[in-house]
Amino acid sequence: MPVIRPEVGDPIQHGGDLAQARASFPDAPEPWIDLSTGINPHSYPHSPIPGNALARLPEPYLAERLKILAARAYGAPSAMHVAAGPGTQILLPVIAGLAAGWGGGKAVVLSPTYAEHARAARLAGLEVTETEDMERLADGRLAIIVNPNNPTGRIVQRGDLLTLAAVMRAKRGLLVVDEAFMDVSEAESVAGAVDAGGLVVLRSFGKFYGMAGLRLGFAISHPETVVKVENRLGPWAVSGPALHIAGEALADADWQKAMRERLKADAARLDAVLAEAGISVAGGTSLFRFIRGTRAQAIFHRLGERAIITRRFAERPEDLRIGLPAAEDWPRVEQALRTI
Amino acid sequence: MPVIRPEVGDPIQHGGDLAQARASFPDAPEPWIDLSTGINPHSYPHSPIPGNALARLPEPYLAERLKILAARAYGAPSAMHVAAGPGTQILLPVIAGLAAGWGGGKAVVLSPTYAEHARAARLAGLEVTETEDMERLADGRLAIIVNPNNPTGRIVQRGDLLTLAAVMRAKRGLLVVDEAFMDVSEAESVAGAVDAGGLVVLRSFGKFYGMAGLRLGFAISHPETVVKVENRLGPWAVSGPALHIAGEALADADWQKAMRERLKADAARLDAVLAEAGISVAGGTSLFRFIRGTRAQAIFHRLGERAIITRRFAERPEDLRIGLPAAEDWPRVEQALRTI
Numbered sequence: 166m167p168v169i170r171p172e173v174g175d176p177i178q179h180g181g182d183l184a185q186a187r188a189s190f191p192d193a194p195e196p197w198i199d200l201s202t203g204i205n206p207h208s209y210p211h212s213p214i215p216g217n218a219l220a221r222l223p224e225p226y227l228a229e230r231l232k233i234l235a236a237r238a239y240g241a242p243s244a245m246h247v248a249a250g251p252g253t254q255i256l257l258p259v260i261a262g263l264a265a266g267w268g269g270g271k272a273v274v275l276s277p278t279y280a281e282h283a284r285a286a287r288l289a290g291l292e293v294t295e296t297e298d299m300e301r302l303a304d305g306r307l308a309i310i311v312n313p314n315n316p317t318g319r320i321v322q323r324g325d326l327l328t329l330a331a332v333m334r335a336k337r338g339l340l341v342v343d344e345a346f347m348d349v350s351e352a353e354s355v356a357g358a359v360d361a362g363g364l365v366v367l368r369s370f371g372k373f374y375g376m377a378g379l380r381l382g383f384a385i386s387h388p389e390t391v392v393k394v395e396n397r398l399g400p401w402a403v404s405g406p407a408l409h410i411a412g413e414a415l416a417d418a419d420w421q422k423a424m425r426e427r428l429k430a431d432a433a434r435l436d437a438v439l440a441e442a443g444i445s446v447a448g449g450t451s452l453f454r455f456i457r458g459t460r461a462q463a464i465f466h467r468l469g470e471r472a473i474i475t476r477r478f479a480e481r482p483e484d485l486r487i488g489l490p491a492a493e494d495w496p497r498v499e500q501a502l503r504t505i
Numbered sequence: 506m507p508v509i510r511p512e513v514g515d516p517i518q519h520g521g522d523l524a525q526a527r528a529s530f531p532d533a534p535e536p537w538i539d540l541s542t543g544i545n546p547h548s549y550p551h552s553p554i555p556g557n558a559l560a561r562l563p564e565p566y567l568a569e570r571l572k573i574l575a576a577r578a579y580g581a582p583s584a585m586h587v588a589a590g591p592g593t594q595i596l597l598p599v600i601a602g603l604a605a606g607w608g609g610g611k612a613v614v615l616s617p618t619y620a621e622h623a624r625a626a627r628l629a630g631l632e633v634t635e636t637e638d639m640e641r642l643a644d645g646r647l648a649i650i651v652n653p654n655n656p657t658g659r660i661v662q663r664g665d666l667l668t669l670a671a672v673m674r675a676k677r678g679l680l681v682v683d684e685a686f687m688d689v690s691e692a693e694s695v696a697g698a699v700d701a702g703g704l705v706v707l708r709s710f711g712k713f714y715g716m717a718g719l720r721l722g723f724a725i726s727h728p729e730t731v732v733k734v735e736n737r738l739g740p741w742a743v744s745g746p747a748l749h750i751a752g753e754a755l756a757d758a759d760w761q762k763a764m765r766e767r768l769k770a771d772a773a774r775l776d777a778v779l780a781e782a783g784i785s786v787a788g789g790t791s792l793f794r795f796i797r798g799t800r801a802q803a804i805f806h807r808l809g810e811r812a813i814i815t816r817r818f819a820e821r822p823e824d825l826r827i828g829l830p831a832a833e834d835w836p837r838v839e840q841a842l843r844t845i
Contacts, residue, residue, distance in 0.1 A: 174736030181562035199561070208560040219750070220548040221539070222521035222717040251591035251720060254739040281739060288737060377562040378745025380591060396514030397628060399594040399621060405718025406746050410559070 174288045177280045178479065180486070181377075186474040193472035198494045200468075201476040203315060203346060203453035206491035207424065208375035209414040218405030225400075227408045234415040239344075239368050240356045241385045248394040249403045253345060253369045253382025257285035259397045260365055260384060264307035264339045265289040271305030275321070277481060278311045279343065299325065302340075303332045311343040313350040316455045316476070316486040318448030323353040330355070334363025339390075341365045348373035348421070349428050349451035362387045370407070372452060373424070374414045381407040428452060431489045435498075439487075442502040454487045461485040464505060471501040514628045517620045518819065520826070521717070526814040533812035538834045540808075541816040543655060543686060543793035546831035547764065548715035549754040558745030565740075567748045574755040579684075579708050580696045581725045588734040589743045593685060593709045593722030597625035599737045600705055600724060604647035604679045605629040611645030615661070617821060618651045619683065639665065642680075643672045651683040653690040656795045656816070656826040658788030663693040670695070674703025679730075681705045688713035688761070689768050689791035702727045710747070712792060713764070714754045721747040768792060771829045775838075779827075782842040794827045801825040804845060811841040 180201030187197065232244035241247050250256045261272065264286075272286035276295035283293045286307060294304065299321070302308040308329060312321045326342055333340045344366055347354050356366045366385040371377035381403060384394050395402070403411075414420070428451035435454055436446050444464065449455040453476075456464065465477045465485055476486040490498045520541030527537065572584035581587050590596045601612065604626075612626035616635035623633045626647060634644065639661070642648040648669060652661045666682055673680040684706055687694050696706045706725040711717035721743060724734050735742070743751075754760070768791040775794055776786050784804065789795040793816075796804065805817045805825055816826040830838045 174733070176736070176740065179562075179740055182565055184564060184566040202562060204560070204562065208556065214554070214746075216548065217718070219718045219746070220544070220715050222519075222542060222544065222711075223720075224524060225522050226524040251595070251744065252741060254741060255591070255595070257739065258737055285739070371562075375560050377741075378557070378559045380563075380741060380744040393514070396516070397598055399597065399625070400516065400519055401592060401594060401717075401720060404591065404720040404744060404746070406554075406559070406744070 174284060177284055180476040180488075183474070186469065190469040190472065193470055195472060198473045198490060198497060200488040200490060200498070201474045202377070202488050203450070203486070204372050204377045204488065205375035205424070205428065205452060206489055207427065209410065209417075209420065211410040211413050214406050214409050218409045221405065223401050223403060223405050223408055227412065228403055231403060231408055231411055231415070234412065235368070235383050238415040238421075239366075239383065239385060240354055242357060242360045245388040246359055246385055246391060248384045248386070248391045248398070250382055250384070250394070250398050251402060251404065251407070252371070252380035253343070253367050254281060256367065256382055256384050256394065257281055258288045259394055260339070260341060261286045261289035261291060261307060263390065263393055265291050269306070272307035272309065273302050273305045274309040275299065275302060275311070275314070277317065277478075277484070279315045279345075282309045282311070282341070282343065302329055303336075306338045308333055308338065308340045309343070310340070311345065313346050313352045313450050315346060316449070316453065316478070316484065318450050318455050320350070320352040323355055326355050327358055330358065330361070330364040334361065339363060339365060341367065343367040345369040345372055346450045346452055349425060356385045359386050365390060370411055374411075376410060376414070379407045379410060380404070381411055425451070428489065434495075435487065435489060438499050438502050442505050444502075449486070452489060456485040456487065457483050459483060467505045468501055471497070473498060473501055514624060517624055520816040523814070526809065530809040530812065533810055535812060538813045538830060538837060540828040540830060540838070541814045542717070542828050543790070543826070544712050544717045544828065545715035545764070545768065545792060546829055547767065549750065549757075549760065551750040551753050554746045554749050558749045561745065563741050563743060563745050563748055567752065568743055571743060571748055571751055571755075574752065575708070575723050578755040578761075579706075579723065579725060580694055582697060582700045585728040586699055586725055586731060588724045588726070588731045588738070590722055590724070590734070590738050591742060591744065591747070592711070592720035593683070593707050594621060596707065596722055596724050596734065597621055598628045599734055600679070600681060601626045601629035601631060601647060602737075603730065603733055605631050609646070612647035612649065613642050613645045614649040615639065615642060615651070615654070617657065617818075617824070619655045619685075622649045622651070622681070622683065642669055643676075646678045648673055648678065648680045649683070650680070651685065653686050653692045653790050655686060656789070656793065656818070656824065658790050658795050660690070660692040663695055666695050667698055670698065670701070670704040674701065679703060679705060681707065683707040685709040685712055686790045686792055689765060696725045699726050705730060710751055716750060716754070719747045719750060720744070721751055765791070768829065774835075775827065775829060778839050778842050782845050784842075789826070792829060796825040796827065797823050799823060807845045808841055811837070813838060813841055
């Protein structure tokens, strides 16, 4: 049994906490600009949420429709290969629990990466190894790769992922590929390959569509695994507002295409401003830029004093992640970086 | 390890599925009136959901504030005794998993009741016994009582619950008291007694506030248990819309008081109409009325033909649950019952 110990699952610090930013920089001039997340500042222009979407229990046919739309948008083989939940976050311990249920043992995480994966695996009773070496990923029951990676932007090739998935499948293990930032990446999704088994692909709705408050995420996998995840979540796992907004956004290929172009231009603009300030970008995606170097802490503090919060990492002081500004925030960001 | 078998966790049928109602009664005249749930038809009149509540990650200070408000509204000892999640439903296997983690074994459910409790306990690897005998509740690791009960309305006295909680605590087990309909009941909550340990109280936001699409539920327990539940849910478990609306509704004691009176009057009105039709009410709460008898199936069908859906139970053909109509739906409901 997975014994859940408080010390194992203790909360991890994340971006997006403006109250904490205010506490760290009490003299910074309001309003704050939040560049501490990788969430699209250009939110999807949805129609108003109908009253029934809030008042009534989410209807099963809408949840089914969401799965059809998600399968199309993400390239899953079918709606039967898609489980939807209230945020990808809450799916992580459920999926780690599936791997642990097959006999416990070890989880290997390609690192450095989003810290919640290791936490979720530990909660499920797995022993976690973090490694930068792809060769070691198959050492456990559960292999976890974020692709493209957050925060570095590192891309693992589709062929390598499928080879690893086959190895994990052969040993009755599981490869989790977290494609939270795939919507804006040059990397290739493996969502279309889940039917062979041994593979779970995670997709996050909130980041690309700029709707992180909605809490909506997907696990794409073999239908047998999908059923297990769905049974664990139970009925009405996705809220009415999420069903309404994602029902529009996932079907809107025109917006998706235009947004990819816009974010690419935004990222190039940010890179240019950073370059002018003598800061070179080491990686990232079109939703965040990644900086690595001895100036990281100084940049974090200088921007913080100007009420611009970025994301640093307690355990890696040379790393810094910078999100994209909203349209109206560019002048202040450019000004701040010019005088850094 | 809890092995999750599809056949164990297979979905259960619930109320609130209008598409299914339409399929069952294809000739019924639209629009449908949904009396198949126990959700308040008078939704809380919240202010508009701000764009940031959808776009941004829910801020930790808002989640903390929600816990403070919930502790006050539900009578929990403090905010530290409250975990909030995206619907009570998703908390059930998490809590059953805690009990199973302490050594597996048996769960005993006071029945008949909301079927998801037994399903969640089985998912967590527990062997489930359903009983009508309070004396047998302490036979397992996990005891589950819905109070007031759904659908019968049966009330268990506070003293009996606290005695049972003490027994469960002494054997390092857990008593779960699901108070989903406590807001409108004459029953007494045990939320104030969780600090002694061995007890988890569940509260559902969506039912009393008429906001079931929002997905928001609470587990009230000893802080050690709360931490375990929260670690399992991870960060951002409650959506921005839920934080916004519950932040208003839980603090609105005037609305709560007036709504309790209104629902009591509504329930009395429904009882009177049912009595005129020769149908006697066997129990329930102010959010639903419970009928038991040989006419249950006939009433279900007659109302269905008139596009009024109620809740029947496959395994108990003499049981029927009828929710409260919205203000504008009374004439049709009264007319339908008069000619039943």
